[in-house]
Amino acid sequence: MVIHNEERPYACEMCGRKFKRPSELRDHRKIHTGEKDHVCDICGSAFIQKSNLVNHRKRHLSNYKFRCGVCTKGFYTNTELQEHQNIHTGEKPFQCDVCGKAYPYKHNLALHKRKHDPNNTLPIKKHQCEICGKVFLQRGSLTLHMRTHTGESYYMCSICDKALSSKASLMVHVRIHTGEKADVCDVCGKAFISREYLKVHQRTHTGEKPHTCDHCGKSFTQRSTLTVHKRYHTGQKPYQCEVCNKCFVSKTLVRTHQKSHDHGQNIFL
Secondary structure, three states: OOOOOOOOOEEOOOOOOEEOOHHHHHHHHHHHHOOOOEEOOOOOOEEOOHHHHHHHHHHHHOOOOEEOOOOOOEEOOHHHHHHHHHHHHOOOOEEOOOOOOEEOOHHHHHHHHHHHOOOOOOOOOOEEOOOOOOEEOOHHHHHHHOHHHHOOOOEEOOOOOOEEOOHHHHHHHHHHHHOOOOEEOOOOOOEEOOHHHHHHHHHHHHOOOOEEOOOOOOEEOOHHHHHHHHHHHHOOOOEEOOOOOOEEOOHHHHHHHHHHHHOOOOOOO
């Protein structure tokens, strides 16, 4: 009866999207908090929903019936393979019957159709172009958009419409959708979507820590970790909680803190 009922009484307080069941709302909130409770015990990948983890683990434990002839990625069904091959051929067979926009994956079309759903409240776009008035969800998207006015080029993902600053960045980004991981660690066999990610990972085996803090001399394997560490010296806290305005040195800490508001606890307060 819940399925047939058109009412969606459970609304997300962050983006306004509505759901029929409280369990659906709980899973949705994790998108905002970054919470991923279900972790693969084989490779360490984490997921929001248990069903996603179950499907992921099958890829470690089972033999594929179908395999892509271009990138050798394996699939359980011919339907999955056919959709995947659209990435290589450039085909977009799934078309929106409202605006005509087309996608290579069926689930991409389903996400797009939410824009036309009057019951779906989209996140507020707050970054506006001063030249043409177009608005964006993220400041980075606005920055890339400005290049259309200055004459600089940017590269758009045909699957999710994300804009990248270079062709190389786009190629790496597309691998997130295709699942291609061509760069493999020769020590433990773990695979990555780019050579840069592999290089950082290999430092866990070599012990190399090339990024050193000029305040205290402590060293780190990643530049991003050093950047966060330096904020403890400078006092800079660029990430702010949308609920109570408390500030933090990293995005991870503010996401963890925001869970305290979701669950009625007082973490970090």
